[in-house]
Amino acid sequence: MVSERGLEVLRVIVQDYVASREPVGSKTIVDRYAFGVSAATIRNDMAQLEEEELIAAPHTSSGRIPTDKGYRVFVDQLSDLRPLSAAQKHAIETFLGSSVDLDDVLSRTVRLLSQLTSQVALLQYPTLSRTTIRHIEVVLLAPTRLLTVLITDGGRVEQRMVDLQREVDETLLDDLRSRLNSTLGGCPLAEAPTRLEHLGESFPPETAPLADAVARALMEQILAGRQDRFLMAGTGNLARTEKDFPGSIHPVLDAIEEQVVLLKLFSEMAHDGTGVAVSIGRENAQFGLAEASVLSSGYRSSSGELARLGVLGPTRMDYSNNMAAVRAVARYLSRLLGEG
Template identity: 40%
Template sequence: MTQSRRMLVLRAVVEDYIRSQEPVGSTSLTKAHDLGVSSATVRNDMAALEDEGYLIQPHTSAGRIPTEKGYRYFVDRLATVMPLSPAQRSGIATFLSGSVSLQDTLQRAARLLSQITGQVAVVASPALSKATLRHVEIVPVGASVLLAVVITDTGRVAQHTLAVRPMPAADDLSRFCDVVNQQCSGLSFAAAVDRLHAITADPAWRAASSVGESLAAAFSTMADDERANEMYVAGASKLAHQRTPADLAPLFDALEEQVVIMRLMSTLSEEPGPDGVGVAIGSETHTPGLMHASVVTSGYGRTATADAETTGSNADEPGKTGDARTAVTDAANADSTGLAEPLAFVGSIGPTHMDYAATIAAVRAVARYLTASLAADGGPIGD
């Protein structure tokens, strides 16, 4: 009983410190929480928690504040993550539904997450290696040069110039492009390379064999591209109001090291907790500039089943079924992210005394909206 009560005291200290950012004393704790024991007993519990490494006392006469170990215990035992309010969910859906491209969607998502949390928001675009082919268009741009415009299931658009000799006739090129789309759409780029080789091996496509070989080389390059094309960051200036000047320089240096942030957040998103969200606190980030910060991140991408993202409170409303914006809105209400495979990540970076429950809820909701957005016709949702 003593140990369980002691951990209730720890939870209360963390909650109060997150709210006030002031050391918490036993008297104030007893007044604010129904712990069922005296202030003296709470003081003894806090001393024991300090001995166990969950709390520290910054000054002799001051109260106590959580350590990394204290925050970790608190995060691991969050009973529930409060869902966003209906107004917040509607606001997110409306804000993201106005996107005109994948880039615009991700930029908006970063700005939105930063506004919700008051922290730095980071959103990565999906790597080409994790995408599948949605459509390819091939057009002549020179005597022996073609331009291949490749659209992926994530809404990415890539352009490749193809040097071909001899140049096939316009009709042959058009028919070849049609058959590539028929047979390769929905395949990973690695699988599309194999399929292209099989197509060009057919004598019926001898006239377009050079096109097939050049296009296969382009697809192979895309299949090997493990990098996220871009990382969108918003809200860095907000940290200036939460951190001391001594903390800011290493933190901004860390944000400049995009490869480090990418690796950290990718790892967290691929090994999430039960909410589908990963949390690294202070030294757990293994990043010098983030020793006094916490990182909360979640993957977004393909869903295990379409129903996981399109079933929600609006499903039975007339005129709502199948509506893209409704799918995005309902995504926030799902019990699980339902991801078959994370394609990229969305996350928040803030002080170790961040409001973890609120940040986890916001990151999880935005990740679900991005997943639903990508699922709607293979790209961002429009009006």
């Protein structure tokens, strides 16, 4: 059983090692922190931490570094996350507040989170099981070319070009646009393909092929939008921390290329009382990330769908700052999308 002082010793070992990448010795702890006890007492505390497998000696020296288990105990003790600075909060509001649509805000979010944490940022698109179609626009680009635009209640915009076998005029286009919105306006995405299958039947034989071509394009847009999508930014940060992966960084690079793996990991992570889930080192072994840590938090789209965002990096990371950043960005994103 680790004493309260022992947990404090673990905390400063984690903090010093994260900051310096150097093993931490008892003399360093006594010199830097006001524990009010001798170096011999701190060594005894460190011996107990080592016996509990919370710290380890990377080589024959007096210094110790945290183990995966030590990081886990440290994270579990973080009842209060360090708040973001006023400058960080302002950056979130300014950068995300100027987004033009859902794709833009999510792209900005993942880039911002990478900058705030210096880790690889990950973001899952909202699932679309409860998403409905807000509006469909059909734009004439050329006599035989159209642009279909599908807009959901969550703010997602999908576009697709449609090449036609015959020319079309604005009168026919107005009729097509009106029927599409009458048929699909407010329709759940899950039901839309079934309704589109029969769209051409309501048109005269000479214009039915046009309606069918547009219906096929819209079905492709809807089916593409229903797939799980993942955004990522900051993979270059891994190269800068390559020394923190004692084995090899290549399994981590392989794992982050497999979006299905990351989505499965996200889905299995349980959020704690801080609203952030943390999976550390060997806890990620089945996903090929035994030398990495993953932090995630949930956010909600305007239609109430839950998705996750987070960061991935080496186990030697600033958990307090990164957890606070992930939580703050997730909360702001939920608020921003809820206003949309």
